[in-house]
Amino acid sequence: MSALISTLVLGGARSGKSVFGERLVAESGLARIYLATATASDDEMSDRIAHHRARRGDGWTTIEEPLGLVDALTQHAGRGRAVLVDCLTLWLFNLMEAGRDPEVEARRLARYLGVAAGPIVLVSNEVGLGLVPETPLGRAFRDAQGRLNQTIAAAVPNVAFIAAGLPLWLKRQTGE
Template sequence: MTALVSTLVLGGARSGKSVFGEKLVAGSGLTKIYLATATRSDDEMAERIAHHRNRRGFSGWTTVEEPLALVDALTREAGRGRAVLVDCLTLWLFNLMEAGRDPEVEAKRLTRYLGVATAPIVMVSNEVGLGLVPETPLGRAFRDAQGRLNQIVAATVPQVVFVAAGLPLWLKQEN
């Protein structure tokens, strides 16, 4: 087994990216931390959260819910002997924008943390720039912010993988 390193897992909706990220963390042999950024904003989102929980099971995973203070949660939870799955950066970005926080400031804070992290962190994020141009200014602003966030995180971590149809395509593999 090779040692797990911090990894960005990209993909579209229902591409298998979360499952792939879960497998990376589960296969590490380390204590598994699931850092969830979703909020139960409505019944449909509550169902999505339940689906994710049920799929990975309850044994062996510690779930931490943190929709905004991602770096603070990572500072608390990521330590030696642990691997953290952040699912997902896309919802975290949405939460930041909805709360009126500056996504670029928060992204820089995250990448500074990733540069000194002692535990492997696997981050799941949507690649939203492959579809149609959003119709609204807010939609375009979100798409652009997501693209910038993905780029800055990808430049920081040693591994980046794109998942489509459940299949991984490694974009970056450094040791």
């Protein structure tokens, strides 16, 4: 059993960030909670969700919460449990689609992470390394994602960037 402390796991699409986050939580030896922010809005997304569930296997309790992330964490974190939030990028999309202010929600999440009762691993996409999005909405999303990642990175003791399935620790403290 390893001592897990809250960690932000960043990476691009198919970089291995979810698998890495799952491994961190599994290696903690704590009960595993998977807090999913995705919604099955079409067949392709349903297939992605099914793939993630099958890959994780048994031993995980899945909580689906597309918007109320802090409330779900308050209810499920701690008490001998480690929580994996997968992912902040879909949560951000859900917030924007619902007309909620992402910066207010990010600050609320960051405040919660400062007092969380147990370890939380948060997975998020790094979307600022590619081409500049063509549309104003795409640029607004990219910018909001960058600000969200910065806010959460400042709030947790560990930040890992995943490329080709390998972690590069940007910020690391041990829980021992």
